[in-house]
């Protein structure tokens with residue numbers, strides 16, 4: 001597709017930034033992994049943490065499908081902040097008039113609602129807590145029980161960390177730290193991301209608990225590095241904190257790019273959905289020629 005001219009919208013959700021492409025009005029099916037990475041590159045392309053591609057759904061229950069590419073060009077299953085930007089995009093572009101939109105993402109359907117105050121609430125579905133489905137291989141790892149969950153020890157180059165493995169459709173390894181501002185995110189993040197216990201790699205979350213309804217969070221994202229916010233990371237951290245007995249729903253998650261509100265009423269069932277509310281903003285629009 002070299003030489004093709006693309007129209008794009010640049011958006012962000014709590015500082016997690018996206019290139020959003022309309023794949024209904026433009027044929028983008030031939031873009032390669034290298035070209036996705038080039039578009040996301042901050043010096044050689046437009047620059048973004050992820051690229052969101054809006055398409056027609058392949059199932060009757062959804063109005064749209066959207067696909068997610070990390071800045072390394074790899075396609076992934078889920079993106080919380082991206083889903084809020086997706087709904088703002090389809091409404092701003094007049095692709096739907098509905099305030100609540102059902103969208104097909106990888107293997108699931110999400111329901112998203114634009115609220116009157118402009119924030120977007122997403123039903124992220126139930127967290128996935130079984131090792132095979134995360135996917136996570138715990139054999140050979142030290143294990144301990146805390147609250148209603150199991151923690152596992154990952155050996156890193158010069159120390160070990162206790163993590164909780166949670167999937168929100170994409171895998172997360174969440175740990176509690178004393179001070180998120182001084183946590184070794186840049187050093188430990190890549191080692192956790194590529195740890196052999198996670199066969200599809202993992203997003204590494206560092207959560208500081210402030211009180212039972214408030215945390216600070218940094219996430220070293222799989223395929224993108226540290227971002228200013230990670231929506232699925234916020235959901236996974238809150239699920240982990242509630243299961244470990246440190247948090248109660250709802251929880252305000254303070255990220256470096258803004259606040260997200262996460263609710264998970266797990267008392268009756270861990271199969272209840274995680275609800276995420278947060279901002280979604282358009283920054284600018286443009287055109288770029290694929291090279």
Ligand SMILES: N[C@@H](CCC[C@H](N)C(=O)O)C(=O)O
Nearest residue numbers: 079080081170222230231232
């Ligand atoms: N920023 C996202 C998550 C994007 C995908 C992630 N890097 C992965 O590889 O799973 C969010 O807001 O959830």
